[in-house]
Amino acid sequence: MDADPTAAAAPGPDPRNDADAGPDPRDDAEAGPRRVRLVLPGQWGPLFDTDPGAATDAEGDAGADAVPPRVLVVEATETFSARPMHRAKAHLWLSALRHRVAELGDRAEHVRTTTVAEALAGRDDLEVVDPPTRTLRELVRSASPAVRILPSRGFVTDEADFAAWVAGREGRLLMEDFYEGVRRREDWLMDGPGPAGGRFSLDDENRNPPPKGATTLGLPDPVWPDEDEIDDEVRRQLDAWEADGTVRFVGEDDRRRFAVTAAEAEAALEDFVETRLGDFGPFEDAMLANDWTMAHSLLSVPMNLGVLDPRHVVERVLRAHAEGDAPLASVEGFVRQVAGWRDYVWHLYWHLGPAYVTDNDALGAREELPAWWTSLDASEVEAACLSESLDAVRRHGWTHHIQRLMVLGNWSLQRGYRPDQLTEWFTDVFVDGTDWVMPANIVGMSQHADGGVVATKPYASGGRYIDKMSDHCGSCRYSPTVRVGEDACPFTAGYWALLARAEPALRDNGRMRWPLRQMRDLADLDEVVAQEAARRMP
Known part of the structure; x- marks a missing residue:
């Protein structure tokens, strides 16, 4: 020592x-x-x-x-x-x-x-x-x-708040209900006894695809922090540890792009509020190959490092709305992510216990993570959306939530990757990954391995959703409308193969009745399943 x-x-x-x-x-x-x-x-x-x-x-x-x-x-x-x-x-x-x-x-x-x-x-x-x-x-x-x-810090709510909320409930612990409780207690975005805008969630206003023909959202680049001699010292230290075998790394480390001090985090918050908050809501689910940040805040890193107080973040965004500088839908969507989802998954981490990751496998996912995936090697991945998302992780250690959920997570769900291994992978390769943030996000939301504790249905889709919400499919060798043959989109075909594999676990889920009925009506289902079972590289 x-x-x-x-x-x-x-x-x-x-x-x-x-x-x-x-x-x-x-x-x-x-x-x-x-x-x-x-x-x-x-x-x-x-x-x-x-x-x-x-x-x-x-x-x-x-x-x-x-x-x-x-x-x-x-x-x-x-x-x-x-x-x-x-x-x-x-x-x-x-x-x-x-x-x-x-x-x-x-x-x-x-x-x-x-x-x-x-x-x-x-x-x-x-x-x-x-x-x-x-x-x-x-x-x-x-x-x-x-x-x-x-007492713990770094969240909008504390353990006592969550315990009181749980004690007053019966049945499922829904994030939407938790979030509504936070809004009411804090009097955030409230109009008297009801929510501003008439609804607690304005999510249906925040699902725009990217502007047609655009390659970027046209927003200013985020203000990146200036590196200093401490960053130089850190690189030398990491090089030394790697050289002597103390550690093993994946991915690249170019210039530092995320705040690591309170002053840098405050500057990043102001930059987001002033240049991207207004567009955050409409385009929070959109993807563009040449715009890796889109209108996202990039604040999950400083919040999870402990250099930015999430309550302060919420209050700053609310002030922007009160001053007429940000639309309600964008502000509500952002507040829901920070004061709703972020706190919710932290509380679930404690409430569900350590066995939540190791013992949940509702869909029978047994596939080991492949080497190209764990090494972040997208060089042979031909599916444009997956190649771009995996390569973004290699380059930045970060993608926004739709790339995580509907590309990386969707692919993993369809291929049956082990949820415990996937949870560790997301924790290790994402710069905002922590032991508390990933279990509910991966085991629950992304992989539906908990059978519906967190999400009411699997978040799976075919290629048409990705085509609608991105510019990836136009340059891809696969077609999002084709499910059999050389041009078959691995997400479109993979979606139907997933439903076929997971039907016994999903048939009693009311939200899955129509998709399962569509799956049973496919004349080429056996061919699709065989094709995807043989597919190793997308």
């Missing part, structure tokens, strides 16, 4: 290592020494090391009249070595950590070690905001039994 006091980047002697430095003003003679605040992955912003109500400066750091805690920042290689991680994700995580150490200055105790447990062993002076994952919660409680646990 290697303590690194120089990483605090503060001039002069370190008072922690100076016997003559005198008493620390953070120590209270009556209450005993002030505890050291431990921050863990996903907690690399002021929200987690500066308590609510403390005076702060423009960057969100504690002001001179506050008494902020010391902060233990553990840089453990196990964070990056457990499974092959996208190189860009590793860069973002390590850059966020080291940028926060630099910002904290003398407050930071930066410890470099192999495991987090090594850094915590023997410590009886720690406190921590309850971490967002089971692994981290179990780790801090076992490695440092004397640790003081503070």
